[in-house]
Amino acid sequence: MTIKRTNDIARIIMFVVTVFTVALFLLPMLYGISGSLKTKEQLSSLNQSPIPQSPKTFEYNGKKCELFIVPIDGAEKTLAIIKKGRDESVFIDPENPGAGQIVWEGKWRTLQNEWEFDPQFGNYKKGWKSINFLLLFRNTLFYALITTFGTLLSSTFVAYGFSRFNFRAKGKLFIILIATIVLPSAVTLIPVYTIFYKLGWVGTWLPLIVPHFFSNAYNVFLLRQFMLGIPREMDEAARIDGCGPIATLYKIILPQCVPAIISVGLFHFFWAWNDFFNPLLYLAGHPEKYPISIGLSSFSNMYSTETHLVQAVSMIACVVPFLIFVVAQKFFMQGVVVSGVEK
Known part of the structure; x- marks a missing residue:
């Protein structure tokens, strides 16, 4: 070979x-x-089609009759059923109604329907009216945007310090920071909740927002790795021109870290948009502050039998993250590939 x-x-x-x-x-x-895009009946059917369909019908004497594929005289023909019986049913040819009725012997339930593509766009309208989407979107955007700003601000400064400055126990501190990534959230759940409860923050946005202004180990790691690829000679040139550490970060480091910053921002935004546990824990009993994740869960519980509506509102909830990803995908792909060639 x-x-x-x-x-x-x-x-x-x-x-x-x-x-x-x-x-x-x-x-x-x-x-x-x-x-x-399916009806409730089609979605609950065991033999449902992967595409939204509904049975074809033919109007006969002011009544809509379903079309079936009926075997007659050794051939299959599409007929409209006008009278259903256990062992004998009456059909009519939709192409030639004047030919009269056709009596077919057999169980009509064994026949296959004639289907047509029929998307139920009204499901989205019903779903939108069944839940206060504007309030949920507003709460979720507020939560996602402000925490994204907080984590970007804090993580950038921490990553800048670990990547450009030398200080005592720098390596050990970084290892401790990274080790927090593998720390199960269940371990810190009760202590953290107790602290916020004693501060009187439970029932407010503060427990959800404030922690993100103290950086995140995962985001710090991504930004630090990206900053390490920026030549230090650029820092020295900026220092000669009179730039201090903050000016160097603003004028030299940040412009080159745009792809990484956008990637970190997108990662966190999507996480905050889908966050369910933390809002459920700290905002319980305050439905006016619920984000969309809690709203969808409540909607699913209330309309558990209306699976088509649950699917519709779930798709509506995905619109904003999808649009943001489409707009920023170029920078996102640049940021997740942390290599010398890419940078």
């Missing part, structure tokens, strides 16, 4: 694996979109 043939086979395998992986992640989203 030649090297070229081996490379071609490897590329084909990589392509197949990539397509399979992408499809695996997209299937839940595609199912959600499809389910949001």
Whole structure:
């Protein structure tokens, strides 16, 4: 086997694996979109189609009759059922209604419907009216935007300190900081809640916002690694021109860290948008402050049998993060690839 043939086979395998992986992640989203456009009956059917469909009908004597594929005289024909019976049903040919009624012997439930593409866009309208989306969007945007600003501000300063300055126990402090990533949140849950409770912050936005102004180990690590790739000669040149540490950060470091900063901001924004546990813990009993994650959970509990509406409101909740990702995807892809070639 030649090297070229081996490379071609490897590329084909990589392509197949990539397509399979992408499809695996997209299937839940595609199912959600499809389910949001179906009727309640179709979504609950065991033999449902992957696309939104409804049975074709034919109007006969002012009544809508379903179309079925009926075997007649060794052939299959599409007929409209006008009278259903256990062992005998009456049909009519929609293409030639004047030909009269057709009596067919057999169980009509064994017949297959004639389907047509019929997306139920009204599900989105019903879902929007069933829940106060404007309030939920406002609360979620407030929570996501202000915490994103806080984590970017604090993480940038901490990452700048670890990447550009030398001080005692710098390595040990950084290891301790990174070690907090693997610390289970359940370990600190009760102590942190007790502190916020004694401060009188439970029931307010403060427990959700203030901690993000004290940096995040994961974000600090990403920004520090990116800053380490910026030549120190640029810092020295800025120092010669009279720039202090803050001016150097503002004029030299930050302009080159835009992709990494946007990536960190997007990571945190998406996390805050989907955060469920923390708002549930600290905002319990204050529905006027609920973000969209809590609102969707409450809606799902109230309309548990209306699965098509639950799917619709879930898709509406994904619109803002999706649009933000589409707009910022160029910088996002640049930021997540932390390598000397990319920078």
